[in-house]
Amino acid sequence: MTGVGTNRVAIIVDGRAVAADVEPRTLLADFLRDTCGAVAVHIGCGEGTCGACTVALDGIAVRSCLMLAVQADGGTIVTAAGLxxxxxxxxxxxxxxxxxxxxxxxxxxxxxxxxxxxxxxxxxxxxxxxxxxxxxxxxxxxxxxxxxxxxxxxxxxxxxxxxxxx
Ligand code: FES
Ligand code: FES
Missing domain, CATH: 1.10.150.120 ([2Fe-2S]-binding domain)
Known part of the structure; x- marks a missing residue:
């Protein structure tokens, strides 16, 4: 069940299905690292400049520090661990x-x-x-x-x- 003030996010990360309730403001980079255990995702600047947090979302390179986790709901993500x-x-x-x-x-x-x-x-x-x-x-x-x-x-x-x- 989705909690009060949270949204259900279900994604595939490096071939593994992950679903969790997150606050709407949760960044994709934090969701990947903290909830999905995808520690190959590095967070450097946190503002879209350095590229360290780049992952593939449905085949497109995205900066996961600039996206919300809810924006990736239903998507397939590849990190360097699944290169x-x-x-x-x-x-x-x-x-x-x-x-x-x-x-x-x-x-x-x-x-x-x-x-x-x-x-x-x-x-x-x-x-x-x-x-x-x-x-x-x-x-x-x-x-x-x-x-x-x-x-x-x-x-x-x-x-x-x-x-x-x-
Ligand atoms: S952490 Fe630098 S672009 Fe995302
Ligand atoms: S920042 Fe150290 S190898 Fe690129």
Whole structure:
């Protein structure tokens, strides 16, 4: 039963069905982390600037810090923990092609920005499997990385281009 002042939200998160009553003001990012246990969703700026909280909602990259949980009701969400659903099957170490490229090119250091970049980039490569360097740079303009200077991330995306599942 829905409680007073709450709304029922039912979503699929990385293949798992979750339903809970939430306050209307509950942010999607908080719902994913606190209720769904989706801790691959990172919260950095909390105001739509850094991209760390990016998830795929029904196949579209969204900033979960800018959405309410109730807006995602009935939706299917993929976080970095379920990246294979966007990026193709993982290898024996459970790493997807994009993750392998990030590892090979040292495209992460602290890793805080990485989950959001991986999800957004998997969607980006599905839409544009052979991006130019300029398109990759433009794509990354929506994601802040304090550690890498972006050069290794660009190299990793260039290497992964074409290897992502259609
Ligand atoms: S935490 Fe959502 S964009 Fe920074
Ligand atoms: S690897 Fe540290 S913020 Fe990007």
């Amino acid at each position: 294979a659903a966007l990026d193709g099957p993982p290898d024996a170490q459970n790493l997807t092609p994009l993750q392998l490229a990030f590892r090979a090119h040292h495209a992460l250091q602290c890793g805080f920005c990485t989950p959001g970049i991986l999800v957004a980039t998997a969607l980006f490569l599905r839409a544009n499997p052979h991006p130019t360097r300029a398109e990759i740079v433009d794509h990354l303009s929506g994601h802040l990385c304090r550690c890498t200077g972006n050069v290794p991330i660009i190299a990793a995306i260039e290497a992964a281009a074409g290897a992502t599942a259609p």
